[in-house]
Amino acid sequence: MHSSGLSPSRPKSAAPRRRSRLLRRLHEQRYLLGMSLPFVALVFVFNYVPIWGWLMAFQRYRPGRPFWEQQWVGLKNFTDLFQDETFYLALKNTLGMSLLGLLLGFTLPIIFALLLNELRAGLFKRTVQTVSYLPHFVSWVVVAGLVYRMLSTDGGPINQLITTFGGQPVQFMARSEYFWGVVVLSDLWKEIGWNTIIYLAVMTAIEPALYEAARVDGAGRWQLMRHVTLPGISRVVIILFVLSIGHLTAIGFEKQLLLSNAVVKDSALVLDLYALQNGIGMNKFSFGTAIGVVNSLVGLALLFGANAFFRRKTGDSII
Template identity: 45%
Template sequence: MEARKRTDLKSKTGGSLIGDLNRDKYLYLLALPGLLYFLVFKYVPVGGLVIAFQEYSPYFGILHSKWVGFEHYARFFSNNDFWLLLRNTMAINMLNLLFFFPLPIILALLLNELRSTVYKRAIQTIIYIPHFFSWVLIAGLTYLMLSESEGVVNKLIAAAGGQPVGFLTHADYFWGLLTAQSMWKEAGWGTIIFLAAIAGVDPQLYEAAVMDGAGRYRKMWHITLPAIRNVIVILLILRIGSVMDVGFEQVYLMMNGAVSQVADVFDTYVYRNGVQQGQFSYSTAIGLFKSIVGIVLVVAANKLAKRFGEEGVY
């Protein structure tokens, strides 16, 4: 009976791509803006990566610019700035991986334990709000709080008889400051995914655990965390894949001459060379290098996750 229904439906729609499009035209129309976005901003620009192997000139265009092969890569890897950029980029991302990545998981676990719906929603709203602040606003708030001369924190230190601390001009504080900003801005928003995953846990598992005498922490450790483990692994793999990317806007707004040795990353270097100095081919080569490293890390992390019995990204 079911086979006959499928055959009748296939005969009505023609059983072809045109038939499928005609049958689900409203669904495809709904997906059209997203498809156009990825096509225009993600796939079409891939063709421009060819200038990474050229001495690109806007006057001659891509077709007539001089081919230089891997000259830009040889220049980049032999540059002393490469190791400085690699160190700063990796250090900032490792701090984010160690401190920022687990925070949404912890917040989601704690929020899940709240019994008062009103209190839970109020806390969720409060921790979500910073996500909608621009980095310009957050940088401004940071300066108002931590400025050595006018910052609120340093005024309190001075009032207590201490000496003002150069939080914004001392290299030792810069990486930790960026990590703290990211945690405050995005941790609340990141809990959405984990709360959604926790919502799918079978309540009967908790009831059975209570019957066995398990408390809240036991239920959290033996039921909730294993239930959302796949989500954690997938997000961790994606996070590892973006280890060469640091938020350009955040770093650029917080950078100053006193901390440039610890603040300069691949993104700011590309901005200086590509946008300010017009070295389009050189900056494109650096961007392509970052993308290749990201792909390799995602594939490696995904294979490692599958080796340990996890689902992985694909």
């Protein structure tokens, strides 16, 4: 049997097909992409462009000199940092307050959202939700003033309650052992309502048929909460938990700065406040930058570590 002389047709290359699908998808989502461009630009300008400033950590930076005339010192700033006992104190305070805040500030908003979701009176539910997230918009300066007033030994409601039950007034703001708790509980009061919003939004997306099927099987409200609502928000909980772990060392310094005093300053020192005091307060700009670099790298390591752990356990990854 003779060949016809025609060469077999080659299959189309996969690359042009993928490129065609990509271009078609970009065209279909052109308006969405256009709306997102300003926000991507803001993130790039304010989160990625400043990274070049990390080079200061390897210099003996002097303001007023051009960048190329700065003295390069290699890892000296990092060596000095790891030999400074104050750094380890700040790291301990940062991780201690962060872990305590993660324990309370992550779990209690979920519980609060579950309870709000069970409310049937719409007006009462909306009122409670609005009142709970209003403190998010209050400045920490005002919150610090309220905390001082609430915990004052001179007519503060907390100490009045203690003395009513026969106790002695407690100087909460002058006792180092209470400082972490004061900061964490103040932050919890300020942010618990705001942190419930995303969970309530996810709960509204749970298929109502799941609740109906569970009720037919005889499930009560607690069973519905445990077997329908919690599994329905579990993926979002894991994502937010992993992101929270990545931010363990990035807790800011406003709370600690405003609520601290000379008596509790050792318990109030966190990495961001340590960097502020050295970088701007003492004009040690390179040393302060080195603190910020270490802080960011520790947070990045925690984020990737937590993501790897949950990817191994659940098979999902957020990165």
